[in-house]
Amino acid sequence: MNLLLDLWTVVAVITGAFFFFAGTVGLLRFPDSLTRLHALSKADNLGLGLVVLGLLPQMDSVSAGLKLVCIWLLVLLSGATASQWIARTLRHSGSGP
């Protein structure tokens, strides 16, 4: 059982790291601000989510795990807000599509 949980952690964290990597590549390579924003939010939402899911079985207590999940949810909220805000500012300033 422990081996399975460890395996899950390794797979999930590596997948999460891949999303961060892909998000970074997208941030550097995509042509305009809106697509770059899209790449960035993928890294935050999916990447961090997978890392948190992967770390959950390694937590000592339920409350520590809950804190991790709370951090993910808070990052989701702040990431979504910031992206929406930036995109909106772009549209109002006329530099977006």
Add this chain to the structure above:
Amino acid sequence: MIEVLNFGLAALILGLAVWAIVAREAPAAVVGFIVYGLLLTLVWLQLRGIDVALTEAAIGGGLTGVLLISAAVRLRSTESAFRAQRPAASTRWLAAVLAAAVTGALAICVLALPEPAPTLAPEVLANMAVTEVENPITAVLLAFRAMDTLLEAIVLVFALIGVWSLAPDLAWGGRPGPLQVADPNGMLAYVARVLPPIGIVAGIYIFWIGADHPGGKFQGATILAAMWLLVMMAGLADAPPVSRRWLRWLLVAGPLVFIAIGVVGAVTANAFLAYPQGFAKPLILAIEFALMPTLTLVLGLMLLGAPRRGKSP
């Protein structure tokens, strides 16, 4: 493996420090500085200085970052004119040489430290039982070096007075910060309704846990101030006029309680800021409770800046 990570972290931080200096645009330099602060947080975590890491994340990365961003936005209109009158090459070289000399002197000092570095940590740990708190950082901040913390709190209030004194005569006593018009369906207003309940609980939790674990009033107050600023930025509540009595009383309440307890210590325990036997923990808690609103208000109001809008409306 961990050495490779540490090395990468150090290289990244050095790179960002150079970036923050050479970046041509102020906003780019500010972003570099904020990321620099966040990476420093990781360094403090690696050094097991969790209290310092929390403070660096909250104040070094977050609060200073917002301050610098608003400064960069304000300077944008004058930046090109400023850049036109570039100082002479000799001046710039002189500045570079002086800055490099300071860095070099600091590096020599750090490298010349004896191994192991001189430390009072064992003495703190040996005497911690007297203070009845479990977090050594809190014991140092509020018992062994309480004077430093008191002066720090007073300096913050002075800094706010300094910021306020930049107000034009017409706006004196008025509300700081620009008038925000709320967009009731906007994303920001939504977050400003959802996040503060969570943030207030987290801020008070970090403040309360500070007695026994990493955390404390500074970090907690920064989170509370951030929640307050969020509500004001979303236009859901307006900043209070700086002439309000309750506001001014709260601003000085923390240092006043601190000084009062210090004076009581001078009478009952033979030294200013000494705590009478058996009363250390309640007195430390009283100081923390009194400082919390002061710090929250000072940090929030400092970000809002000088009063800008007249008294009347």
